[in-house]
Amino acid sequence: METDIAxxxxxxxxxxxxxxxxxEISFEVKKGEIFGFLGANGAGKTTAIKMLCGLxxxxxxxxxxxxxxxxxxxxxxxxxxxxxxxxxxxYEDLTVKENIEFYGGIYGLSRKExxxxxxxxxxxxxxxxxxxxxTKALPLGWKQRLALSTALLxxxxxxxxxxxxxxxxxxxRKNFWRIIYEIANQGKTVFVTTHYMDEAEYCNRLSVMxxxxxxxxxxxxxxxxxxxxxxxxxxxxxxxxxN
Amino acid sequence: xxxxxxxxxxxKEYIHIFRxxxxxIIIILxxxxxxxxxGYAITFDIKNLTFAVIDDAKTPESRELxxxxxxxxxxxxxxxxxKRGEIEPLFKKxxxxxxxxxxxxxxxxxxxxxxxxxxxxVDAADSNVGTFIYNYSNRVIQxxxxxxxxxxxxxxxxxxxxxxxxxxxxxxxxxxxxxxLILLLISALLTSIAxxxxxxxxxxxxxxxxxxxxxxxxxxxxxxxxTLGLLNGTIILLFARFLFKVPINGSLFLIAALALLYIFxxxxxxxxxxxxxxxxxxxxxxxxxxxxxPTIMLSGLIFPVASMPLPLRIISKAIPATHFLIIIRxxxxxxxGFWELWQHAAALxxxxxxxxxxxxxxxxMTLE
Numbered sequence: 001m002e003t004d005i006a007x008x009x010x011x012x013x014x015x016x017x018x019x020x021x022x023x024e025i026s027f028e029v030k031k032g033e034i035f036g037f038l039g040a041n042g043a044g045k046t047t048a049i050k051m052l053c054g055l056x057x058x059x060x061x062x063x064x065x066x067x068x069x070x071x072x073x074x075x076x077x078x079x080x081x082x083x084x085x086x087x088x089x090x091y092e093d094l095t096v097k098e099n100i101e102f103y104g105g106i107y108g109l110s111r112k113e114x115x116x117x118x119x120x121x122x123x124x125x126x127x128x129x130x131x132x133x134x135t136k137a138l139p140l141g142w143k144q145r146l147a148l149s150t151a152l153l154x155x156x157x158x159x160x161x162x163x164x165x166x167x168x169x170x171x172x173r174k175n176f177w178r179i180i181y182e183i184a185n186q187g188k189t190v191f192v193t194t195h196y197m198d199e200a201e202y203c204n205r206l207s208v209m210x211x212x213x214x215x216x217x218x219x220x221x222x223x224x225x226x227x228x229x230x231x232x233x234x235x236x237x238x239x240x241x242x243n
Numbered sequence: 244x245x246x247x248x249x250x251x252x253x254x255k256e257y258i259h260i261f262r263x264x265x266x267x268i269i270i271i272l273x274x275x276x277x278x279x280x281x282g283y284a285i286t287f288d289i290k291n292l293t294f295a296v297i298d299d300a301k302t303p304e305s306r307e308l309x310x311x312x313x314x315x316x317x318x319x320x321x322x323x324x325x326k327r328g329e330i331e332p333l334f335k336k337x338x339x340x341x342x343x344x345x346x347x348x349x350x351x352x353x354x355x356x357x358x359x360x361x362x363x364x365v366d367a368a369d370s371n372v373g374t375f376i377y378n379y380s381n382r383v384i385q386x387x388x389x390x391x392x393x394x395x396x397x398x399x400x401x402x403x404x405x406x407x408x409x410x411x412x413x414x415x416x417x418x419x420x421x422x423x424l425i426l427l428l429i430s431a432l433l434t435s436i437a438x439x440x441x442x443x444x445x446x447x448x449x450x451x452x453x454x455x456x457x458x459x460x461x462x463x464x465x466x467x468x469x470t471l472g473l474l475n476g477t478i479i480l481l482f483a484r485f486l487f488k489v490p491i492n493g494s495l496f497l498i499a500a501l502a503l504l505y506i507f508x509x510x511x512x513x514x515x516x517x518x519x520x521x522x523x524x525x526x527x528x529x530x531x532x533x534x535x536x537p538t539i540m541l542s543g544l545i546f547p548v549a550s551m552p553l554p555l556r557i558i559s560k561a562i563p564a565t566h567f568l569i570i571i572r573x574x575x576x577x578x579x580g581f582w583e584l585w586q587h588a589a590a591l592x593x594x595x596x597x598x599x600x601x602x603x604x605x606x607x608m609t610l611e
Contacts, residue, residue, distance in 0.1 A: 053452045075454055083452040087445035093262050094255065105251025106453045151449075 003067070006031045006158050006189035007052060011061035014047050021047040023212035024061060029191060029205075031157075034184050036203030037193040038236065044212040045193040046086075049162050052191070053083050066157055079107075082151035086163040088143050090150070092136035096127055099135055100150055107154035121149050141172030148179065159183060161192040165199065177202050197233035208236060210243050248455050252463025256437065260467060270433065274425045274475045278482050281421050285545070286413050289375050294341035295322035295333060300349035304391070308345065308361070311383045318379075330364065340366045341376050353391075407576045415490070418483045419571045420544045423564045425479055426502065427509045427534050430472040434513030435526040437464055442521055457606040461599070465510045472506035473499075483575075492578030498571065501584070504591050505567045509534075511598035512563070518605035538564040566590045 007029040014022040022044045029035040037045045050056040052065055054074035063070045066080035090099050097118060104114035122128045125145055130138060138146065144164065151159060161180075165173045177199065184190050184204075192203065200206055200220065207217040216223060216239055220232055229235045260267060294312065298305050312318045321339055322329075333339045344362035352359035363380055367373025408415045441447035450460060480498070483489045491498070513530060520526045538544055541555060542564035548556055559565045566587035573579040581588070 055448060055451055075456075078452060078454045081452070083449070085445055085448055087448075089444070089446045089449035091255065091259075091446060092444070094258055098255070098258060102251050102255045103449075103453075105254070106248050106450060106455050108247050108454070110247070 004031050005029070005064075006033070007035075007063065007065050007191065009048075009052070009061070009063040012048070012051060012058050012063050013060045014044075014051060014056060015059045020212050022051070022058075025209075025212075025214045026061075027207055027214060027217060029189060031189055032184060032187050034180060034190045034192065034202070034204045036200050036206045037191070037209055038195070038197075038200045038206055038232070039193070039209035040195060040240070043209040045209055046162055048209070049160050049191065049193055053081060053160055054078055079154075080157050082154070082156040082159040084147050084151040084159070084161050084164055086166045088140075088147040090135045090143060090147050093134060095132050095134055096122070096138070096146060097131045099146070100153065103150040104153050109154060117153055121153075125149060141168055141175070144168060144172070144176060145179065148176070152183070156188070158189040158191060161190065163193055163195070165194070165196065173199070197231065197236060200232045200236075206232070208239055210240060215239055215243055245456075245459065248459050249463045249466075252450075252455075252460060253466050256464060256467040259437075260471065270429065270471060271475070271478065274429055274479050275482065277425050278418070278421050278479050279486070281424075282414065282418055282482075282487050285417050288413050289372060290316050291319050292317055292340045292372070292376060293319050293321040293338065294343065295325050295330070295339050296320060297324055297327070297342065297344045299347040300345050302350040304350045304353060305345045307391075308384075308387055309343070311387045312343065312380075334364075334366050337366075340372065341380070343380075414487050415576060416572070417544075418487045418489045419575045420568055422476065422479050422483065422502075422571055423505070423542070423567045424535070424538050424544060426472060426476055426506060427512075427538060427564055427567075428531070429475050430468060430506050430509035431513035431516070431530045431534050432527065433468045433471060434464060434510045435517040435520070435530045436513075436523050437468065438514065438517035439520055439523045439526040442517075443523060457603050460606065461514060461603060465507070465514065468510055469503070469506055472510065473503065476502045476506065489575060491575050493574035493580065497581060498574050501567070501570050501574075501588055501591075504588060504595070505563060505570075508563045508591055508595035508598065511595050511602060514602040515598050515605065518602050537562050541565070543568050560590070561594065563591060563594050566594075 005028050007027075009028075010026045011024045012022060012026070013020065013024050025044075025048060037048065039045050047056065051058050052063055052070060054070055054077050058071065065077045068074075068076040068080070070077055091102070094102065100118045100121060101114055104117060109117065122131055125142070127142070127146065130142075135143065135146070148161070148164065165176055168176070173196075180190055180192065180202075192199075194200060203220065205217070205219050206223065207214045208223075209215070216235075218226070223232065223235050224230065227235045227238050229238060296309055296312075298309065309320070313320050318341070322333065325333065325342075330342050333342075342364040344364070346360060346362075349359050349361070361384070363377075365373050365376045365380075367376075405411060438447070441450070476499075480491070484491055512534070516529050516533070517526050520529060537558075540546070541551070541559045542548070542562045543559065544564065548559050548565065551559065569587050570584050570591075573584055
């Protein structure tokens with residue numbers, strides 16, 4: 001079915017024992033949108049994103065990602081999404097080229113495809129010279145860009161980024177957001193969690209999470225107007241003190 | 244599509260193994276160290292037992308009897324003609340394990356009555372050693388009897404023929420057992436670490452969001468370590484054959500085939516542990532505890548399974564090493580073939596598949 005909705009969650013919850021990490025969240029993300037999940041540490045952003053990626057099963061509720069039900073069709077979901085965690089999951093003892101080949105391989109790309117993608121990727125990232133060096137030798141900002149590129153190898157329509165810029169310097173963060181815009185311009189949906197307020201301003205639409213619930217959702221401008229604040233940071237503080 | 248993914252994981256796993264050459268050296272050296280250490284340390288062979296003699300007779304006959312005890316490598320005469328009161332302190336200080344008391348009328352009784360008495364005091368605190376001393380002394384006395392009076396009529400003469408381990412060397416019994424212990428330990432450790440390492444670095448998560456099936460992950464992880472396990476097995480067998488001179492009477496091919504099966508079981512065991520554990524350290528400890536202890540205590544490596552109480556005998560059937568011990572000892576010492584061992588091979592396959600099934604199930608429960 002052809003719709004313009006990339007992600008749709010309804011009353012999605014996850015409990016860990018008696019603790020409710022995510023509490024009946026519902027939202028929709030349109031195709032090609034940069035959708036942000038803003039919240040403090042422990043607000044449930046990572047749990048929410050892991051449910052959407054099929055890494056954790058929801059306790060109740062359901063969600064559709066790329067048109068597939070995450071509860072019943074998680075293998076189809078996995079084919080259409082890319083995921084990058086806050087840890088930049090690359091193998092440090094593998095070279096740049098070997099990392100790309102491995103991730104291409106587990107997504108079932110053919111040898112030829114991998115060869116071409118590797119070449120293209122390395123030139124895009126200006127990493128040709130580093131091709132045969134171990135990944136651990138790369139600076140953090142480059143590792144992060146490489147991780148993002150490997151998450152995009154299989155050309156997913158939706159990409160989930162879980163705190164992608166944690167621990168990275170401001171300039172690298174800016175560069176990274178430039179790449180996120182490029183991805184969105186290609187028609188891909190970007191789903192990003194963050195606790196940096198300045199990054200929240202870059203999103204097309206934003207949802208604010210607090211104690212497992214979505215307490216506000218809208219474009220950054222809408223939110224600022226609604227609460228009559230000059231920045232998202234002020235909106236966030238206002239929301240958190242109210243709740 | 245499917246093989247493409249497994250091949251990617253296998254390739255990556257080999258890169259991990261060969262790039263980290265320090266660990267690779269440990270993987271190869273550890274079994275060698277273990278077999279040398281255990282091979283020399285664990286032994287039931289008894290020699291150099293020290294003993295004292297109180298010879299009140301001091302006749303040629305009594306001296307002949309004492310010679311009977313000193314003439315072999317089992318007994319060493321340490322004290323001659325100690326006082327009666329010294330016996331107990333010497334036992335307690337563990338200076339001697341046995342005392343022979345020859346009475347004053349030893350020779351006279353022997354000649355006139357054709358019967359005489361010799362007292363034997365044995366330290367049986369270690370019951371195995373005690374039994375051994377008692378049996379061996381009996382044999383010495385028997386030989387002595389034959390020597391001084393070969394015309395004794397009507398005596399049943401036992402002529403034993405010791406099969407499969409004619410020198411009764413315990414090395415021949417233990418070293419094949421060590422093959423079972425070491426292969427299990429190393430293989431299980433390797434896989435349990437290989438998976439938990441990826442949990443720690445977060446790369447496992449990255450694999451799990453891809454369309455890779457748990458069976459493909461597991462296959463990709465197990466296959467490289469099977470080759471390492473086989474390499475280890477070969478090294479241990481070479482040491483067994485050439486350092487410890489353990490005979491290999493059966494088919495090498497059969498050993499290789501069944502060792503492969505056993506390695507598969509061990510790897511599945513490591514996988515099962517790693518699927519439910521979060522850190523490498525915990526995985527290592529759990530693997531050590533759950534492989535080494537049951538294998539040493541319950542598999543028949545040291546203590547015979549047949550003499551265990553029924554509940555333990557039943558448990559021992561579920562321990563992979565129990566079956567592999569019978570297999571490897573059978574092939575190496577007795578030269579038996581597959582048809583005598585197929586039940587144990589079948590049991591191993593069953594255990595392996597159950598473990599692999601549990602491991603896959605646990606993986607499916609994804610990350611928590």
